């Protein structure tokens with residue numbers, strides 16, 4: 509079976525509407541397949557044709573768009589201080605004007621923001 513036909517068939521099975529809570533707290537109902545807003549009580553998503561079910565509305569937080577923050581915890585030597593690329597396990601060596609230098613994969617170098625605890 510072709511994937512697009514299969515996808516159309518799957519949309520004939522009712523799927524639970526999602527109630528999305530936006531970051532500022534407002535809520536709206538959304539199609540579980542294409543995530544676009546639907547009106548309360550709609551039997552079908554007007555965008556993708558997904559058949560909707562309203563008996564068990566799923567709650568979802570809206571994912572923020574843009575930049576998020578990742579945190580990584582790793583071990584460093586006891587005498588490591590932030591900015592000391594030579595001792596940092598993240599650094600790598602590359603050639604700059606025939607000289608080997610320690611490079612920071614996050615481009616922090618002297619502006620290192622690692623927090624040591």
Ligand SMILES: [Zn+2]
Nearest residue numbers: 539542553556
């Ligand atoms: Zn849809």
